[in-house]
Amino acid sequence: MKGGWLTETRERRSPIGTQTDGGPGPLDGHEAATILERSRAVVDPELRAAIDSLPGSMRRVALYHFGWEHPDGTPAAGHAGKAIRPALVLTAAAxxxxxxxxxxxxxxxxxxELVHNFTLLHDDVMDRDTTRRHRPTAWTVFGDPDAILAGDALQALALRLLAEDPHPAAAAAGVRLANCVIELCAGQHADTAMEQRAPAEVTLDETLAMAEAKTGALLGCACALGGLYAGAAAEDVAALDAFGREAGLAFQLIDDVIGIWGDPSRTGKPAGADLAARKKSLPVVAALASGTPAAAELAELYRAPYEKEDLERTVLAVERAGGRDWAQVQAADRMARAMQELARAVPEPEAAGGLLALAEFVTRRSS
Amino acid sequence: MKGGWLTETRERRSPIGTQTDGGPGPLDGHEAATILERSRAVVDPELRAAIDSLPGSMRRVALYHFGWEHPDGTPAAGHAGKAIRPALVLTAAAxxxxxxxxxxxxxxxxxxELVHNFTLLHDDVMDRDTTRRHRPTAWTVFGDPDAILAGDALQALALRLLAEDPHPAAAAAGVRLANCVIELCAGQHADTAMEQRAPAEVTLDETLAMAEAKTGALLGCACALGGLYAGAAAEDVAALDAFGREAGLAFQLIDDVIGIWGDPSRTGKPAGADLAARKKSLPVVAALASGTPAAAELAELYRAPYEKEDLERTVLAVERAGGRDWAQVQAADRMARAMQELARAVPEPEAAGGLLALAEFVTRRSS
Structure with a gap:
């Protein structure tokens, strides 16, 4: 019964971006946490072995970036993010x-996961970001050249892992991952280029396209790779890719909401950091495009250099111009589309449960 | 008769780094030029198609870097280097x-060739080099982020070409090329790290190891890939790799000699540019390690900031400390080893002629 679980699931889910009742069930955060943990248990040794095979200089930067070492090379127990992408690969394959x-x-x-971290290393250099996962970014510790080289090496390592994999799906996976890298680069280019343009010149469509390339592409690729390793038909692989992309966009929308209205003690970033940096995040671009008086006020605020006393007014302007509501409705819409794609690729509810739990987990976070 | 052509060839060759009589024959520069031209004729369309498949932003940077477009996107007829590496792949395969x-x-x-150019794009960013192939480097035209992203995309493109190649050797070639990228990164790291250390702390052995990783590795990989596509035995592939590495080191030694004693009107760089930049090139490190009075003088000169009136003295100090002679003897020695490896992999003289011509071509240049 294709898509049979979809209607049922929709009815018992609460809206995106709000907490559910948290009771036990196949779709609560607990299941996602278990999936992520089980995924790390098998992926981390593979990841660690790959990184350990690097020459010293790049290994050092990578081990620091992944949170396994301090800058001086002593072991660290730090957690390297949620590692949602490898979990998507394994869960889609299963x-x-x-x-x-x-x-x-x-x-x-x-x-x-290596590709994801290669892009983080390079993006941090380009964006001059100084904090990543609550620690100083690699380039601030090791300098630009070593951070760039470590990123280059992680990309090579990622594609080598697939080239040396005898699995019949490995070559197709390699092509897909390489194409995804190119799309990620295009997304990062669009992001940096858009940040240099006047807010009025940036359209909502191109901001959405940028977010899809920068965030959706790799989540989609992760799911598609899982499908390839399961020997899935081309249309199911495509549906898995679309599922990941849509969930990725939903995630980005929620992330942008959190970047404005999130709790600094939970996000690890100062309140309104995205607004202070004059970021053209999705809620901001939607607000600017709303044609409301609040949009005009926001545009004026964004033209002037940031001053702390204007923060509250800026937050309110985005909100009154409808930026927050738009983002939340969009996120819910994207999640609905994600679920449709998932129902197409994985009609059996038990089989789809894990992917659904992961998608809900990344989009349901409140910090 | 394994290696039968080796003795004969040695006897009629003049020393490395000097011009031969230039008469017609299988080993003169004319044959190499023909091989390079024939190689470009088949590789350029493949290269161009790959680059044309990139999204606009990265395509633009790549087309500029390859000399096919001006910064404004209008077509350019510029030559993108000698393209020796793809010629080595094809000639080794043949x-x-x-x-x-x-x-x-x-x-x-x-x-x-894509990998080579990805490393050039990134190295120029890291080294802040402003000129490449007589034109402004990509980062000076498009900025650091776009040059970094274009490099990232070229690496992905390179490994994608192999992943989508149905040839039975493609996977092994992909593994080899990815490992080569990692070695190139290690070489570039060693280079930038060494430039920041005091000259006295840098040993000749580590300078040679750096040059092998930075220059020899990809020339070796190119030859090895040709061997893989010819279905050669593992030991012949290894010998081809060693041939390329040794020839690459010979090339680097000659290149370093040219960087000090080359004719500025032919090198396109100001006279003594490497010395002015206090580069720890191979002849300089060899000179510093010689224990001669000239070595002490050179060390003192290198400790002080560069002044134009000291250039001639610096050049003479490297020469008197034996840096030039050492580099030329080393280059000849490396070429002899390269030929031994080649004779092992390709015992038939007619078959080896093309690779020999290319190796001689890159090391025999006088500008």
Whole structure:
């Protein structure tokens, strides 16, 4: 019964961006946490072995960036993010191919996480971001050249893992991951280029396209790789890709909402950091495009250099111009589309449960 | 008769770094020029198609970097270097597998050239070099982020070309090329790290190791890939790799000699640019390590900031400390080793002729 679980699920879910009752069930955050933990348990050793194979200089930067070492090379127990992408690879593989496919896809899962971290290393250099996962970014510790080189090496490592994988899906996975890297680069280019333009010149469509390339592409690729390793049909692989992309956009929308209205003690960033940096995030661009008096006020505020006493007014302007509501409705809409795609690729509810839990987990965070 | 052509060739060759009589024959510069031209004729379309598949922003930077476009996007006829690496792939493939292997290896040849250019884009950002192939470097035209992203995309493109190649050697070639990227990164790291250390702290061995990683690795990889596409035995692939590495080191030694004693009107760089930049090139490090009075003088000169009136004295100090002679003897020695490796992999003189011509071509240049 294709898509049979979709209607039922929709009815018992609460709106995106708000907490559910938290009771036990296949879709609560607890299941996602378990999936993430189980994924790390098999992917981390593969990841660690790959990084340990690097020459000293790049290994050092990578181990620091992943939170496994302090800058001086002593071991650290730091957590390297949620590692949602490798979990998506394994969970998609299991959904369409069972435990055997999940085991076969571990190398591909590590490759996706390596690509993600290569882009973080380079993006931080380009954006001059100084904090990542509550620690100083690699370039602030090791300098630009070493951070760039470590990123280059992680990309090579990722594509090497697939090239040396004898699995029949490995070559197709390699092509897909390489194309995803190119899309990620295009997204980062669009992001940096848009930040240099006047807010009025930036359209909502191009901001959404940028977010899809920068965030959606790799989440989609992760799911698609899982499908490839499960031997799924091309249309199911495409549906998995679309599922990941839509969920990724939903995530980005929520993330942008949090970037404005999130609790600094939970986000680790100062309140209104995105507004202070005059970021053209999705709620801001939507607000500016609303044609409301609040949009005009926001545009004027964004033209002037940031001053702390204007922060509250800026937050309110985005809100009154409808930026927050738009983002939340969009996020819910994207999640609905994600679920449709998922129902297409994985009609059996038990099999789809894990991917659904992960998608809800990333979009349901409140910090 | 394994290695039969080696003795004969040695006897009629003049020393490395000097011009030969230039008479017609299988080893003169004319044959190399023909090989390079024939290689470009088949590799350029593959390369161009790959770059044309990139999203606009990265395509623009890549087309500029390759000399096919001006900064404003209008077509340019510029030559993008000698493209020696793809020629090595094709010539090695032909040497061990005939014309069929040469044709099969075109994609791999383009991949190697893409990797080479990805490293040039990134190295120029890191080294803040402003001129490449007589034109402003990409980062000076498009900014650091776009140059970094274009480099990232070229690496992905290179490894994608191999991942989508159905040839049975493609996966092994992908692994080899990815490992080569990692070695190139290690070489670039060693280079930037060494430039920040005091000259007295830098040993000749580590300078040679750096040069092998930075220059030898990709020339070796190019030859090895040709061998893989010819279906060569593992030991022959290894010998081809060693041939390329040794020839690469010979090239680097000659290049460093030219960086000090070359004719500015032919090198396109101001006289003594490497000395002015206090580069720890191979002849300089060898001179510093010589224990001669000239070494002490050179060390003192290198401790002080560069002044134009000291250039001649610095050049003479390197020369009197034996830096030039050492580099030329080393280059000849490396070429001899390269030829031994080549004789091992390709015992038939007619088959080895093309690779020998290319190796001689890159090391025999006088500008």
């Amino acid at each position: 959904a369409l191919g069972g435990p055997g496919a999940r085991t076969a896809a571990v190398r591909a899962a590590a490759a996706v | 040497a061990l597998g005939g014309p069929g292997a040469r044709t099969a290896a075109v994609r791999a040849a383009a991949a190697v």
